[in-house]
Amino acid sequence: MNDATASSPDPFDADVIVVGLGAWGAQALWRLAERGRRVIGIERFGIGHGMGSTHGATRLFRIACMEHPGLAPIATRARDLWYDLGERTGQTLLRQTGGIMIGPRDGHVVAGTLRAVEEAGVEATVLEHDELVARFPQYAGFGADDIGVWDPAAGISYPEKGVRAAVDLARSLGAEVLTDTRVTAIDPISGGVEVTAGGRVLRAARVVVALGAWTPQFVDHPLVARRTPLFWFEGDEAEATAPGGDFDLAAFPVFIRQLPDGTTLWGHGADRTDGDGYAVKIGLEDSNGAFEDTEADTVDRYIHPSSDYGMLSAAVARAFPGLDPTPAKAIPCMVTNSPDRQFVIGHPAGDPRIVVAGGDSGHGFKHAPAIGELLAQLATDEQPFTDIEFMNPDRDYDGTSWLDETEHVAVAS
Ligand SMILES: Cc1cc2nc3c(=O)[nH]c(=O)nc-3n(C[C@H](O)[C@H](O)[C@H](O)COP(=O)(O)OP(=O)(O)OC[C@H]3O[C@@H](n4cnc5c(N)ncnc54)[C@H](O)[C@@H]3O)c2cc1C
Known part of the structure; x- marks a missing residue:
């Protein structure tokens, strides 16, 4: 003292x-x-x-937060402040496209989102299986029980x-x-x-x-830091990620998807409409065991194809066959887990x-x-x-x- x-x-x-x-x-x-x-x-x-x-250009925005119902009021306030900050600094800091949470009805993505929606009293719509399959033709390998929860407030924010x-x-x-x-x-x-x-x-x-x-x-x-890289993918055909393509942000909005084998992916479509253009972003949920604890000062800043994206590439190939499953770009990043x-x-x-x-x-x-x-x-x-x-x-x-x-x-x- x-x-x-x-x-x-x-x-x-x-x-x-x-x-x-x-x-x-x-x-x-x-x-x-x-x-x-x-x-x-x-x-x-x-x-x-x-x-x-x-860093890495974008982050998913959601209000129906499966992580805790107490986050919905925080996300709602954040939405208003993102718009205020964007207006006062003359730029887009939040783009609400809507987003889809997919998986079996009793899986953690769908059940977690629905529980948060119910407890927090926020808006969301259930897409039953047939409607989900018809609305998202880029998706392959749906499970027979898969449904979707549409969060109309979801979208993209910009780190x-x-x-x-x-x-x-x-x-x-x-x-x-x-x-x-x-x-x-x-x-x-x-x-x-x-x-x-x-x-x-x-x-x-x-x-x-x-x-x-x-x-x-x-x-x-x-608290423990965890090395968690970011990955971007291109389409098999260049048109797939161009405006109007199957993997453009408008057709392929923010998603979190639990696959039938339990692997869970998150991401969003490409945006090539302005100078901030980016490819399709897809990542693996931490629960899939792909990441390792680290120290912030000594984190490994290299990307290792097999250990960093072997599991992710295989899942992308199963889930989105119109994409090249080898990432076009990858950068290291960290989360800090409590x-x-x-x-x-x-x-x-x-x-x-x-x-x-x-x-x-x-x-x-x-x-x-x-x-x-x-x-x-x-x-x-x-x-x-x-x-x-x-x-x-x-x-x-x-x-x-x-x-x-x-x-x-x-x-x-
Ligand atoms: C792969 C990945 C995907 C993600 N996806 C999403 C998503 O889609 N949606 C979402 O909401 N969140 C997402 N997140 C989480 C989100 O990015 C983090 O929650 C957020 O960026 C954390 O910010 P922070 O301020 O805690 O840390 P940071 O932004 O890292 O800030 C800490 C700051 O402290 C500074 N600092 C450190 N030591 C010192 C020192 N000694 N002196 C002075 N300054 C110091 C650092 O330089 C740094 O600028 C994702 C994270 C990762 C890694």
């Missing part, structure tokens, strides 16, 4: 320091700046970089653009931003915190710790000076501006806009979770 500055009239450089300007920290910076708070954001790399968890937009807007509202600056220590002091970064010591009343896969370096919590695969948001050990935001568990980007809002509320002693007890850092991990009840294990989607 260091009380040396406590008696000076203004011992603090800021009201709040946000450490880590990735998906969640960038949005917290914006929401704090929006409140007129003196806020400093510190990022180890550049803004919108590709070293953590928030690098979303981070840059939030930081740009925060700056224009007065936030100070330090890039290429590594935080090396976060220490509680009397009435606040001291953050050591790039040879400087900064003090603030509160700190938001939003360090993604690096969180375990600073917060004592059972033991129950729910986010970790709140004051660790009840310390009001520290707000932690970690454990994204592979489904956190869509919610980012609403998480940023919650972090700003926690850092300014406002009432959170929704119940966040299920994300409490001090919750008891008794080996069960809402996800287990739906036989579901973390979706990177």
